[in-house]
Every structure is written in structure tokens, then in C-alpha cells.
Amino acid sequence: MRFVDEYRDPSAARALVAQITDSAGDDEFKFMEVCGGHTHTIYRHGIEHVLPPSVELVHGPGCPVCVIPMGRVDDAISLAKEPGVIFTSFGDMMRVPGSRGNLLKAKAEGADVRFVYSPLDALRIAIDHPERDVVFFAVGFETTAPSTALTLLQARARRVGNFSVFSNHVTIVPPIRAILESPDLRLDGFLGPGHVSTVIGQRPYRFVPDQYGKPLVTAGFEPLDILQAIAMLLVQIREGRRAVENQYSRVVREEGNPRALAILAEVFELRPYFEWRGLGFISQSALKLRREFESFDAEQRYRLPGLRVADPKACQCGEVLKGVIKPWECKVFGTACTPETPIGTCMVSSEGACAAYYNFGRMHREAAVTLGRRSVSSR
Amino acid sequence: MTDVAHRAGSEGREAAVFDRIEAFRRRRPRLLDDVVTLAHGAGGKASAALLDAVFLPGFAGDKPATQTDAAVVVLPSGERLAFSTDSFVVKPLRFPGGSAGHLAVHGTINDLAMMGARPLALSAAFVLEEGFQIDSLREIVADMAEAAAAAGVPIVTGDTKVVDHGAADGMYISTSGIGVIPLGRELSAARVSDGDVIIASGTIGDHGTAVMLARGELALEADIVSDTAPLHELMECLLAAAPSTRWLRDATRGGVGTVCNELARDSDLTVVLEEAALPVRPAVAAACELLGIDPLYVANEGKFVAVVAPDESAAALSALNGHPQGEDAVQIGEIRTEPAGIVVLLTKFGGTRIVDMLVGDPLPRIC
Ligand code: SF4
Numbered sequence: 001m002r003f004v005d006e007y008r009d010p011s012a013a014r015a016l017v018a019q020i021t022d023s024a025g026d027d028e029f030k031f032m033e034v035c036g037g038h039t040h041t042i043y044r045h046g047i048e049h050v051l052p053p054s055v056e057l058v059h060g061p062g063c064p065v066c067v068i069p070m071g072r073v074d075d076a077i078s079l080a081k082e083p084g085v086i087f088t089s090f091g092d093m094m095r096v097p098g099s100r101g102n103l104l105k106a107k108a109e110g111a112d113v114r115f116v117y118s119p120l121d122a123l124r125i126a127i128d129h130p131e132r133d134v135v136f137f138a139v140g141f142e143t144t145a146p147s148t149a150l151t152l153l154q155a156r157a158r159r160v161g162n163f164s165v166f167s168n169h170v171t172i173v174p175p176i177r178a179i180l181e182s183p184d185l186r187l188d189g190f191l192g193p194g195h196v197s198t199v200i201g202q203r204p205y206r207f208v209p210d211q212y213g214k215p216l217v218t219a220g221f222e223p224l225d226i227l228q229a230i231a232m233l234l235v236q237i238r239e240g241r242r243a244v245e246n247q248y249s250r251v252v253r254e255e256g257n258p259r260a261l262a263i264l265a266e267v268f269e270l271r272p273y274f275e276w277r278g279l280g281f282i283s284q285s286a287l288k289l290r291r292e293f294e295s296f297d298a299e300q301r302y303r304l305p306g307l308r309v310a311d312p313k314a315c316q317c318g319e320v321l322k323g324v325i326k327p328w329e330c331k332v333f334g335t336a337c338t339p340e341t342p343i344g345t346c347m348v349s350s351e352g353a354c355a356a357y358y359n360f361g362r363m364h365r366e367a368a369v370t371l372g373r374r375s376v377s378s379r
Numbered sequence: 380m381t382d383v384a385h386r387a388g389s390e391g392r393e394a395a396v397f398d399r400i401e402a403f404r405r406r407r408p409r410l411l412d413d414v415v416t417l418a419h420g421a422g423g424k425a426s427a428a429l430l431d432a433v434f435l436p437g438f439a440g441d442k443p444a445t446q447t448d449a450a451v452v453v454l455p456s457g458e459r460l461a462f463s464t465d466s467f468v469v470k471p472l473r474f475p476g477g478s479a480g481h482l483a484v485h486g487t488i489n490d491l492a493m494m495g496a497r498p499l500a501l502s503a504a505f506v507l508e509e510g511f512q513i514d515s516l517r518e519i520v521a522d523m524a525e526a527a528a529a530a531g532v533p534i535v536t537g538d539t540k541v542v543d544h545g546a547a548d549g550m551y552i553s554t555s556g557i558g559v560i561p562l563g564r565e566l567s568a569a570r571v572s573d574g575d576v577i578i579a580s581g582t583i584g585d586h587g588t589a590v591m592l593a594r595g596e597l598a599l600e601a602d603i604v605s606d607t608a609p610l611h612e613l614m615e616c617l618l619a620a621a622p623s624t625r626w627l628r629d630a631t632r633g634g635v636g637t638v639c640n641e642l643a644r645d646s647d648l649t650v651v652l653e654e655a656a657l658p659v660r661p662a663v664a665a666a667c668e669l670l671g672i673d674p675l676y677v678a679n680e681g682k683f684v685a686v687v688a689p690d691e692s693a694a695a696l697s698a699l700n701g702h703p704q705g706e707d708a709v710q711i712g713e714i715r716t717e718p719a720g721i722v723v724l725l726t727k728f729g730g731t732r733i734v735d736m737l738v739g740d741p742l743p744r745i746c
Contacts, residue, residue, distance in 0.1 A: 010729040046730020108416040223728040328393055334400035340408070340424050350671070360732040364394055367718050368731040371651060 007222030013050065016227040021052040023234040030056045030186060031233055032323050034176060035193035036063025036351030037221050043360035045223040049368040055230065058323035059356075061175045061279065062193050064140040065092045065349035066321060069275045070309040072168055073098035078305055079135050079166060079298060080111040086129065088122035089137040091115045092349045097342055099309045119151035119165070126155075126163035135298050138167045143195040145169040145287060146260040149267035152289070152296055166298040167288055169268065172196045173204050174285035175276060180212045184324050189233040191226065192218035194248045199264075201256025202244050209242035220248040267293060277311065277345055278318025317344035320353050327357040334358060401720060405644075421632070424736060447567075448490040448628070451560065458562075461496035463487055464555040472519065472549060474593035476586075476604030479552055480522030482680055485609050487556040488530055489629040492611035493683065495566045495618065496558030501527065503554050504538040508547040516550065523552075530609040532556070558611075564618070568645030570625040575714040576692035577650065578685045580613060580699060581606065581707040582658045583635050587677035588666050601662045608681030613704045620698030621691035629683045635711075636675035636734045638684050639722045650722040652712035652734065675724075676737045686714065 033039060039059045042048060048057065061067055077098050080087035087103070094103045094115060107113040112132075116122050119136050126134035138148045148165060155163045172193055179185065192205055197218045208216045215236040219229035229247040236243060246252055267290060274286030289297040298304075311317065314337070316330040327333055327346070337343040339355050346352035350359070408424040410432035418425035449463035467483045484501065491498045503523060507516065527534050534554075585606040592603060610629060618624055626646075628638040635657075643650045652675075659667075659674045667674045681704070687695045692710065699705030722734040 008726075008728040010727065013729050043732060045726045045728045046724075046732040047728075048730075050728075050730050104416055104418070105412075105414075108414050223726075223730070326393075328396045334396065335403045341411070359735045362397055362400060362733050362735075363718060363721070363723065363731065364397065365390065368723075371649075371715070371723055371725065371731055 007220070007224045008045070009224065012224055013227060016224065016231055017050055017052070019231050020055060020227065020234060023231070023238050024052055024054045026054070028054050028056070029188045029234070029237075030058055031189050031191060031230060032058040032060045032179070032187050033191040033219070033226070034060040034062040034172065035191075035196065036066065036349065036353075037195060038191055038193075038219060038226060039063070039353050039356050040351045041221050041223060041226060043356040046360070046368065047223055047226055048361060049363075049365055050227075051230070053365075057191075058187065059320065059327075059353035060179065060190075060323060061276070061321040062141065062172060062196070063346070063349050063351040063353070064144070064170065065096060066317065066345040066352045067170060067175070067276045067279070068093075068096060068139060068168055068345060069277045070097070070099055070311065071275070071305075071307050073102070074100075074309060075304040075306060076137050076166060077101070077103060077106050077111075079137075079302055080106045080113050082133070082135075082302060084133055086112045086114060086125060086132050086134045087137065088114050088116045088125060088134060090117075090139060093137055093139055095342065096345055096348045119148045120154070123151050123155055123160065123163055126160050127158070130162060133162050133164070135302075136163070136165045138165050138169055141170055141172050141193070141196045142199040142260075142264070145268065146199060146257075146263055149263045152267050152293055153263065155296055156293070161295075164296050164298040164301050165289065167268070167286075169287040170274065170276070171270075171285055171287065172200070173207075174282045175279060176205075176208065178279055178282055179322055180208070180214070182322055182324075185322060187214060187323070188237065189215040189217070191229050191233075192216045192244070194218060194220050194225075194252065197246075197248070197252045197256065199257050199260045202246055202252070202254050203256075205244045209244060213242050215242045215245070217245045218248050218252055220251065266290075275308065276321075278315075278321045280318075312343050315344040317346045317354075320344075320346050327354040328362075330354070334362070397718075401718075405720070421737075447494060449494045449496065449558075451494065459560040461491045461494040461558045461560055462555070463490035463494075463557075464553065465490060466551060466553040468548065468551050469590065470548065471590075471593055472515065474590045474605055476589055477607040477680075478519060478522045479550070480519040481526045481607045483552040483554045484523050484526035484530065484532075484534070485607050485680060486631070487554040488532055488609045488611055489631075489681075489683075491556050491558035492609070492614045493566075493627045493629050494558070494560060495564040495614070495627070496560045496611075497615075498530070498532045498556055498558040498611055500533055500535045501554050501556040502536045502538075503534050503552065505540070506547050506551040506553075507539065507541045508549055509541055509544040511549055519550070519552070526609070530611070532609075532611075566624065566627050568626055568642055571642065571646040571648060571686050571714055572625075573648065573714055573716050574689050575625060575686050576689055576695075576710055577639075577652070577712040577714065578687060578692070578695060578699070578708060579630075579635060579658060579711045580610070580617075580683045580685065580705050581681070582660050582663070583630065583679055583682060584659055584663045584667060584674035584677035586680040587634065588663045588674075590678075591670070592666065601666055603660070603662050603666065606679055606681040608704060610681060610683055610704075613699065613702055614683070616698050616702045616705070617685060617687075617695055621687045621695035623688040623691055624685055624695070625688070626686040627683055629681075630679045632678050633737055634674070634676040634678055635682075635684055636673065636722070637737055639734065640736045642684075642686065643720050643722050646714070647719050649715040649718055649720075650712060651715050652722065652724045654724055654727045656709060656711050658707050658709055658711075675734055684711075
């Protein structure tokens with residue numbers, strides 16, 4: 001695993017931390033990492049405890065599982081219970097609570113729910129079981145939407161009549177704007193999403209510095225990527241600049257992936273509005289299948305309850321997703337709400353801020369620092 | 380409030396939240412479900428809840444039960460027998476490096492060995508589905524015979540049942556075993572103390588990764604074979620070199636991460652692991668990285684985690700490394716006292732994080 005270790009080198013990390021500490025000086029900074037993948041990396045590698053206390057990372061809304069509202073999960077469960085349906089989903093979605101249980105429970109009660117690694121797997125199941133109707137639970141940002149689109153193109157080309165998609169694809173830019181508009185938050189800059197940007201490129205983020213005066217640096221997913229992106233944000237701020245920069249240039253291109261964007265445009269169109277868990281309705285923030293693909297659209301083929309279900313009262317996911325509170329500040333964090341019995345979605349996906357924090361980060365800074373120091377000195 | 384005072388206040392509140400969570404974690408989980416789900420079999424909290432709510436009240440009465448891999452039965456003569464049972468429902472039946480037959484023999488031998496017992500004999504029971512190929516059955520039986528002979532532990536009794544087509548997934552195997560615990564041998568979490576050394580007997584995550592790849596769901600090919608093996612000889616080799624060995628556990632379902640959590644909980648100490656020291660084969664690391672799964676939680680079928688006294692750790696390691704099954708044995712961490720009951724990982728990159736109990740089966744992430 002050389003190619004990964006290169007981005008986890010402790011001495012390079014120490015140099016970057018020194019640089020960050022130095023340029024932060026006596027000031028305090030709050031940066032938001034938009035993407036759930038970043039949140040996961042930050043906790044999985046213990047980055048929080050390595051940074052100086054003056055640099056705080058706030059976890060953003062970029063976890064596709066976390067932003068699916070309860071009503072949509074209920075719709076998914078009702079699809080899974082349709083007679084004759086094989087309901088296919090990514091593993092992450094199986095534990096997301098609807099208003100009465102989750103997909104795992106529906107499966108235990110007899111629904112044919114299977115987890116797949118890609119929409120193509122779901123299409124393959126449809127081809128292998130022509131007598132059944134296969135529905136794919138499509139979730140994700142522009143990262144996963146192209147593979148759903150590609151699958152739909154294949155399904156149409158091969159005339160697979162027993163396959164449909166329940167689209168919950170969402171787009172990344174509207175929630176960033178919503179967060180910038182939110183009055184209760186003071187942010188100094190953003191770590192831009194890595195995977196999404198491979199598709200949409202860098203241009204869509206320009207409004208962040210242009211209209212809101214905040215820097216944004218697109219970052220990769222290894223620990224050193226995150227540190228370097230933070231250092232780049234601080235350099236911009238110290239130099240009095242505000243711009244969109246790309247730390248993840250080994251993967252992300254300025255213009256994104258035109259082919260993937262073309263496929264997306266062919267298959268999907270923007271919904272007028274879509275409900276985000278905790279963030280409420282955001283206009284033009286989600287993708288639905290175009291008219292031409294109506295026959296593959298589960299929302300057209302089946303009658304869904306389509307009810308709006310209010311989040312549980314105790315749930316503060318909205319505030320967590322906007323970065324207004326830290327996961328541990330939610331009243332039910334770690335007691336009523338744990339990865340085993342999640343109340344909110346942020347506790348379900350391993351990219352969710354609450355789950356990442358619960359699984360990896362639940363430790364006093366002091367204890368972490370002492371243990372870390374001892375290991376280095378004893379080597 | 381100044382920024383510094385504000386920060387200190389928030390750290391205090393955060394600390395209070397951690398304490399509340401720890402208190403909460405120590406409570407045994409409650410059974411909330413009305414039907415059995417797969418999570419009840421995955422070895423995590425849901426399994427513990429089922430055990431507490433259904434099995435222990437039925438079988439153990441009010442006696443506080445110590446939960447170990449095998450039970451200890453004291454004979455009238457004073458000799459102690461270890462007694463263990465296990466069922467095997469693996470899919471696929473065959474995978475690179477072994478089969479359900481090997482697992483059924485090795486699994487039960489290892490449960491006995493982790494109590495410090497010398498395995499004496501095994502039983503084997505089969506539930507077969509109508510329509511199952513006799514040839515496949517023959518192969519599995521041959522594997523079991525071979526595994527038992529190689530381990531020197533005979534299969535002495537058994538039973539067979541056949542159920543209707545569709546009522547079982549091919550075949551299920553259940554094995555039980557007994558062994559003798561030599562006088563004076565005492566392995567338990569209560570004997571673990573500050574400064575003790577944690578050793579892994581070899582590379583981790585091989586079995587689970589091999590099975591995941593063999594299921595063919597991942598469209599990924601790699602040269603990874605299961606590590607299924609009996610551990611009783613390696614255990615004897617360790618105990619001969621390090622007689623004060625405190626605690627042993629084979630890191631099966633839930634992997635090294637899960638057994639270390641049990642160790643931290645049962646000893647009320649801190650298990651500190653060093654990521655850079657964890658022996659993970661490059662192919663396993665690469666497959667896990669792709670799947671977003673942590674090798675710490677991936678099953679092993681021929682590896683144990685041992686806690687040894689600090690002054691015996693060098694002898695323990697050189698004895699293990701001298702045994703063909705323990706060539707890759709290394710120290711992976713040590714025992715500390717704070718924060719109690721928790722497993723902490725010092726990451727390669729120089730950070731620190733918690734390794735918690737796994738929830739349910741590891742489900743791959745979506746992106
Ligand atoms: S602890 Fe649970 S309910 Fe609270 S914000 Fe996190 S996921 Fe939502």
C-alpha cells in the first residue's frame with residue numbers, strides 16, 4: 001500500500017501541523033469540511049487531536065445518507081414491501097430509520113431487500129430475474145449519480161422492463177449556499193468535496209469567494225491532503241486572498257468530467273425542490289429522472305405514500321449538518337442515539353458526523369495527546 | 380468570556396458527555412426487537428441483548444455468567460474440563476484456503492485452546508437440505524477428517540438431520556468439543572494489568588477478506604487465502620515460553636478490534652494499539668481500503684490476541700516466531716489505565732482515535 005502510505009507520513013504531517021500552527025498564530029479559525037468522506041478521514045486518523053486547538057473543523061452536509069429525510073425512507077420501505085419487488089440498496093441505507101423501522105427490519109419481516117455495491121449490480125439482478133421487479137434505491141451526490149445514469153442508459157438499451165430507480169440523488173452546491181445564508185454560523189472557509197469535484201469540477205464553487213468572501217480549497221481524502229488543504233486556506237487568508245483552489249489536483253480537474261456531466265444531463269433533470277433532513281426544503285437541489293426515462297422511474301411506476309415526516313423531536317441532525325453544534329452537543333448523542341439505535345441519520349452512515357465522532361473521536365483531547373506522545377517517545 | 384475560558388468550558392462539558400456515554404455503554408444492552416434480525420447473530424451489542432434477554436434467563440438462572448469462549452466444568456476429581464460448542468453457516472462452503480469443514484473443526488478446537496485447554500475430542504452434527512449433493516457432503520466430511528487428524532483431536536460422535544428443500548441453505552454444521560485445562564493454568568481478563576504487552580499471533584483480516592472475495596460480490600480479485608488453523612499447539616508454545624500469560628482470545632467474528640474491546644471492558648483498562656505495528660498483508664489492506672472496511676474488524680480463523688507480562692514478552696515473541704504458525708507474530712500494543720474500558724489506536728499518521736465495538740455486520744460504504 002505504498003501509494004496510500006505516502007499520504008500518511010507522520011513526519012510530513014508534523015511539518016504541516018507546524019506550518020498551520022504558525023500561520024494560525026493567536027487567532028481562531030473555523031473551517032467546514034463539506035464532504036462526509038473528509039469527516040470520516042479526520043476522525044479515522046485522529047486529525048482533530050493533531051491540529052492546534054485554535055483551528056476547529058466543522059462537519060458539513062456532504063454525507064448523502066445523512067441528508068435523506070424520513071419520509072423518503074418510508075417510501076423506500078413501502079417499495080420494498082410491494083409484492084414481487086426485489087429492493088436493492090447500498091449497505092449504508094439499510095439502517096437509516098424511517099418513521100417505523102428501517103430496511104433491515106423490513107427484510108427481517110419478509111421483504112426481499114438486497115444490498116448491492118453499484119446500480120449495475122441491481123440491473124444484473126433484474127436481468128437474472130425477469131419474473132420479478134427490481135427497484136434500485138439511488139442515493140448520493142454527483143459522485144454516484146453518473147453510475148446510476150449509466151445504468152439507466154444500459155437498461156434502456158437492453159430494454160430491461162423490470163428495472164426501476166427510486167432517485168434520491170442530490171447536488172452539492174445548493175446546501176453550501178444554504179449554509180452560507182444561514183445566520184447562526186461563522187465560518188472562515190471550506191474544504192471542498194473531493195469526489196464530487198471530480199465530476200463537477202471547480203467552477204461551480206466560485207460563488208463562495210465571489211459572493212460570500214470565503215476561501216474554498218478542494219481536498220483529497222488522505223490525512224496529509226486534509227492538512228495541506230487547511231494550510232492552503234490559511235495562506236490565502238494571511239495573504240488577504242479569497243479564491244477557489246485545488247489541493248486534490250492529482251484527481252480533480254478544473255472542468256470536472258464533461259462526459260459524466262453529459263450523461264447526467266441526458267438522464268436527469270433538477271427537481272424544483274427537495275427536502276433535506278435537518279436543512280428543510282432546498283430549491284433545485286436534487287435530481288429526478290427525465291420524462292424519457294419515465295418507465296424506469298419508481299416514483300412513476302408505484303404509488304408511494306410520499307408523506308412528509310417530521311424529524312424526531314430529540315434529533316438535532318439539522319444543527320449538526322449545518323455545523324452549528326458539534327455532535328456531542330446533541331442531547332441524545334451517545335445515549336439514546338448510538339450507531340446501534342440511531343435516532344438521526346448522522347449516526348448511521350460511517351461518514352455521518354455523529355457516527356464518525358462516536359466511533360473514533362470520543363476521547364478527551366488530553367488523554368489522546370498523552371497517549372500519542374508516549375508512543376512516539378517510546379519508539 | 381474570553382476565547383480561552385470559553386474553550387476550557389466547552390472541553391469540560393465535552394468531558395462530562397464522555398463520562399455519561401461511558402456509564403451508558405457499561406449498561407448491558409436491552410432487547411428491543413420483536414423479531415430476530417441478522418444483527419442478533421453478528422456478535423455485537425444486538426447479540427449481547429439477545430443473550431441477556433432470552434438465553435441467560437433460561438439457562439443460567441440468576442447466576443452471574445462469565446462469558447468466555449468455553450465453559451469450565453469441574454470434575455469430582457478436581458480436574459477442570461473446558462466445554463464448547465459452535466455452529467457454522469458460512470457461505471460459500473468453500474473458499475480459498477479452506478472450507479466450512481475446516482472451520483467447524485478449527486473453530487471449536489480454538490475455543491477450547493483459548494481457555495488454555497488441551498482439546499480431547501469433538502462431536503459433529505449436520506443439518507442437510509434435501510437436494511444437497513452427496514459429493515459436496517463427502518468433500519466437507521473429508522476436510523473435517525483431515526483437519527481433525529492434523530490437529531490430533533478425533534471426532535468421536537455425531538448426528539445428521541435432513542430438512543425440506545428450502546429450509547436450510549445447503550448445509551449447517553455444528554461441532555462441540557471438550558478439553559482438559561492443566562492444573563494452575565488461569566487465563567482471564569482480571570489478571571491483566573498496566574504495562575502488559577499485547578501480541579497478535581500473525582497477520583490479521585485474512586479469513587474474512589478471503590471469504591468476502593470468494594462470494595464474488597465484489598468483482599475484485601486478489602491472492603488472499605483464509606488463515607483457518609487450529610491454535611492449540613501455538614497456545615502451548617506461547618504458555619511454555621511465557622507462563623504468566625494473562626489472557627488469550629482468538630480473533631474470529633468481529634476481528635481484533637472486537638476482542639480488544641472485550642478485553643478493555645472486562646479488565647476495565649485501556650487497550651492501546653499501534654496502527655503501524657498491525658500485521659496486515661498488503662493485498663488484504665488494499666481490499667479493505669477499497670471496500671471502506673477496517674481490517675481490525677475482519678474475521679480471522681487461525682489467529683489469537685494474547686496479553687503477556689512485560690518481562691516475558693521477548694521470550695513469548697521469540698517462541699511464537701520460531702513456530703511455523705507464529706512467524707508473523709508481533710507486539711501490537713500495550714495495556715494502560717486511562718481512559719478505562721476503551722480501545723485507543725495510535726494511527727500511522729500520528730493521530731489517536733477510538734476503536735469501538737462494531738455495530739452489526741460491516742456494510743461497505745457507498746462512495
Ligand atoms: S446524536 Fe443522533 S439525533 Fe443527535 S444530531 Fe447526531 S444523529 Fe442526530
